[in-house]
Amino acid sequence: MDAAARAAIEITPAAGTRARIIDITTTGRRTGRPRRIEIFFYRALGETYLCSGTSGRPTSWYANLLGEPDFTFHLKHGVTADLPARATPVTDEEERRRVLTEIVADLNQPHNPGTIAQPTRLEDWLNSRLARISFR
Numbered sequence: 001m002d003a004a005a006r007a008a009i010e011i012t013p014a015a016g017t018r019a020r021i022i023d024i025t026t027t028g029r030r031t032g033r034p035r036r037i038e039i040f041f042y043r044a045l046g047e048t049y050l051c052s053g054t055s056g057r058p059t060s061w062y063a064n065l066l067g068e069p070d071f072t073f074h075l076k077h078g079v080t081a082d083l084p085a086r087a088t089p090v091t092d093e094e095e096r097r098r099v100l101t102e103i104v105a106d107l108n109q110p111h112n113p114g115t116i117a118q119p120t121r122l123e124d125w126l127n128s129r130l131a132r133i134s135f136r
Contacts, residue, residue: 001083001135008079009135011043013106017113023074024050024085029067036074037061040114041133044102050087051103052129054120062129065089073133087131099132100125 001009011019025036039061042049052059065071065087073085090096104122107114114120 002081004079005075005081005083008075008077008081009041009043009048009073009083013109013113015113016111017115018077020113021077023076024061025072025074026061026064027068027071029064035060035064041073042103042106044099044106047099048133048135049090049099049103050129050131050133051100051125053116054124054128059129062089062131065131070136073135084136086134086136088134090130090132096126096130097122099130100128 008019020040020042021038022041023036023038025034027033028035037060039050042051050061052062066089069087071085071087073083075081075083090099101122104120104125107116108119112118
């Protein structure tokens, strides 16, 4: 991965909304066909994450990643790159709480990088789908 792509992934709390928006292409769990969606990514505890947000409802992208964890992480704002990646579901409750605490604190900044209703509460995020991303 080149330095520009790495810098785009390793966002800090100062990053604005556009810097946090990417596309991902997963493999459909039933069809086996590529599925591309727009999604926010998050940085917490020095790692990159995808998270479904506060609804707790099932999401196709997460179900697809459970079926096939390899996917493409598409940077599209400032830096353009299609990065091979792998998702690992975060299911341990302690780890989830640590990661989500950092994500919520980041989203509750005055400049509202997630364009969400503020303040958002950790309790609202505990049922989200959460996956740690590694780049190959």
